[in-house]
Amino acid sequence: MAIATINPTTGETVKTFEPLTDAAIETKLGLAQTAFKQYQRLPFEQRSIWMQKAADILERDREIYAKMMTLEMGKTLKSAIAEVEKCALVCRYYAKNAAQFMADVPASTDASSSFVRYQPLGVILAVMPWNFPFWQVFRFAAPTLMAGNVGLLKHASNVPQCALKIEEIFTEAGFPEGVFQTLLVGSDKVGKIVADDRVKAATLTGSEPAGESLAAQAGKNLKKVVLELGGSDPFIVMSSADLPAALSTAVTSRMLNSGQTCVAAKRFILAEEIAEEFIAGFVEKFEQLKVGDPMLPETDIGPLATPAILKELENQVQACIASGAKLLTGGRALSEKAGNFYLPTILTDIPLDAAARQQEFFGPVALVFRVANIDEAIELANSTSFGLAATAWTTVSSECDRFISELEAGAVFINGLVKSDPRLPFGGIKRSGYGRELSIQGIHEFVNIKTVWVK
Numbered sequence: 001m002a003i004a005t006i007n008p009t010t011g012e013t014v015k016t017f018e019p020l021t022d023a024a025i026e027t028k029l030g031l032a033q034t035a036f037k038q039y040q041r042l043p044f045e046q047r048s049i050w051m052q053k054a055a056d057i058l059e060r061d062r063e064i065y066a067k068m069m070t071l072e073m074g075k076t077l078k079s080a081i082a083e084v085e086k087c088a089l090v091c092r093y094y095a096k097n098a099a100q101f102m103a104d105v106p107a108s109t110d111a112s113s114s115f116v117r118y119q120p121l122g123v124i125l126a127v128m129p130w131n132f133p134f135w136q137v138f139r140f141a142a143p144t145l146m147a148g149n150v151g152l153l154k155h156a157s158n159v160p161q162c163a164l165k166i167e168e169i170f171t172e173a174g175f176p177e178g179v180f181q182t183l184l185v186g187s188d189k190v191g192k193i194v195a196d197d198r199v200k201a202a203t204l205t206g207s208e209p210a211g212e213s214l215a216a217q218a219g220k221n222l223k224k225v226v227l228e229l230g231g232s233d234p235f236i237v238m239s240s241a242d243l244p245a246a247l248s249t250a251v252t253s254r255m256l257n258s259g260q261t262c263v264a265a266k267r268f269i270l271a272e273e274i275a276e277e278f279i280a281g282f283v284e285k286f287e288q289l290k291v292g293d294p295m296l297p298e299t300d301i302g303p304l305a306t307p308a309i310l311k312e313l314e315n316q317v318q319a320c321i322a323s324g325a326k327l328l329t330g331g332r333a334l335s336e337k338a339g340n341f342y343l344p345t346i347l348t349d350i351p352l353d354a355a356a357r358q359q360e361f362f363g364p365v366a367l368v369f370r371v372a373n374i375d376e377a378i379e380l381a382n383s384t385s386f387g388l389a390a391t392a393w394t395t396v397s398s399e400c401d402r403f404i405s406e407l408e409a410g411a412v413f414i415n416g417l418v419k420s421d422p423r424l425p426f427g428g429i430k431r432s433g434y435g436r437e438l439s440i441q442g443i444h445e446f447v448n449i450k451t452v453w454v455k
C-alpha cells in the first residue's frame with residue numbers, strides 16, 4: 001500500500017511519501033535505544049510537564065489537526081475536533097496519575113521489606129489504524145511515555161501527515177529526541193522491526209489478519225503484544241427499555257465515525273415486544289442522516305476512508321441480501337458523488353447460515369435481529385467470534401445482572417453508549433484481541449513488574 005494522503009471526499013491524491021529506507025529505520029531504532037537510556041531515569045514530574053505541554057499544543061492547534069484527519073480519512077470535522085480534545089484529555093490524565101500508577105506496591109511476606117516495582121521496558125512499537133488517527137496513537141503514547149518507555153509509531157499508510165504531526169507535537173512539547181518517532185514504513189517492514197532486539201514489545205490496533213501477523217512475529221521473538229482488533233458489538237434492547245433514549249443512542253453508536261468504529265454497535269438485538277416500533281424509528285432516523293462533505297458542520301456521515309473499504313462493504317451488503325436478508329433502507333454507494341460515500345443501511349431477517357452474522361461491517365450498516373427473550377438475546381449476542389464490547393438496555397435489575405455476567409465482551413455498558421474513557425480499561429476478548437489500554441491497566445502493559453525481596 002502506497003504511503004499517501006488521498007482525499008476520500010474527492011479521490012484526489014494530495015501528497016505521496018517515500019517509505020523509509022532500511023538505513024533510515026536503523027538510525028531511528030538506534031536513536032530510540034539511546035533515548036531510552038536517559039529517558040527512563042527522568043522523574044515523573046519532568047515527563048508530566050512535557051505531557052501537559054503536549055495537551056496544550058493539541059488544544060491550541062485543534063483545528064489544524066482536525067482538518068488533517070478529515071482530509072486524510074474523511075471523518076467529519078466536528079468529530080475530528082472532539083477527537084483532538086480527547087487526546088489532550090488522555091495526556092492530562094496520565095500526566096496527573098502516572099506517578100501513582102507506577103508507585104511501589106508493598107507486600108507483606110517473610111522479608112524485612114518486599115514490594116512490587118514497575119519499571120519501563122524500553123522501545124515499544126505501535127502499529128496503528130487510520131480510523132481515529134490521533135486518538136489511537138495518543139491512547140498508546142500517553143501511558144507509554146509516562147511510564148518511561150519510548151515509542152515508535154508505524155501508522156496506517158493512508159494517514160502519513162497525521163503521523164508526522166503527532167511526532168512534531170511530542171517534539172515541540174519538549175520530549176527528548178528519539179522518545180517518540182514516527183516511522184513512515186509499509187506493513188511489510190513491521191516483522192523485521194518487531195524482531196529487532198532493541199524493540200521490547202508491540203501493540204497493534206487494526207484487523208484480525210494484521211493482529212495475527214504481528215502476534216506471530218512477536219511470538220517467534222518472545223515479545224509481549226497488546227492487540228486491539230475488530231468487533232461486532234451487540235446492542236440489546238429489552239421491552240422495559242427507555243425506547244427513545246435507546247433509539248437515539250443506537251443511531252449515534254452505529255454512525256460514529258461514519259460507521260468505522262471498532263466499538264460501534266453493529267448488531268441490534270431487539271425484544272419482540274418493541275421490535276416494530278424500534279425498527280420504524282431506526283429507519284426514519286437513518287434516512288434523516290446527512291451524507292456529504294465532512295468539512296461541513298451539517299454533515300453526519302462523511303466518506304469511507306478508502307475505495308477498498310467501500311468496495312468491501314458493498315460486497316458484504318450484497319452477499320447478505322443474496323443470502324436472504326431483507327434491506328430496509330440504503331444498500332448502495334452514492335455513485336453519483338465522487339468519493340467513497342455509502343448510504344446508511346439497515347438489514348434484517350438475516351438467515352442463520354449467512355456469513356454476515358460472523359462478520360464485522362466497517363461502515364454505516366446495521367444488522368437487526370428479533371428475539372423472544374433474554375436467553376435468546378444473550379445467546380445471539382455471544383454467537384460471534386468477537387468480544388470487544390456490548391450494550392444492553394433494560395430497567396429490570398435481574399436482566400441487568402445477567403447481561404453483566406453473561407455477555408462475552410471486554411466491556412458491558414448498560415443503558416448507555418459504549419465509548420472509551422481514560423479512566424476505564426479498554427480492550428477485548430476472543431478474536432477482538434488481548435491486553436488493555438487506558439486506566440491503570442493500560443500503563444501496566446509495557447512494564448517489568450519487578451518483585452523485590454529484602455532481608
Ligand code: NAP
Pocket residue numbers: 001127128129130131132154155156157158185186187190191204205206207208209210211213214227228229230231261262263360362388428432
Ligand atoms: P489494518 O489493515 O489491520 O491496518 C491497521 C494497521 O496495521 C496499519 O498500520 C496497517 O498498515 C498495519 N498492518 C496491516 N497489515 C499488517 C500486517 N500483516 N502486519 C503488520 N501490520 C499490518 O486495519 P484497518 O482495516 O485499516 O482498520 C480497521 C480495523 O481496525 C477494524 O477491524 C477495526 O475494528 C479495528 N479497530 C480496532 C480498534 C480497537 O481498539 N479494538 C480500534 C480501531 C480499529 P498499512 O496501513 O500500511 O497497511
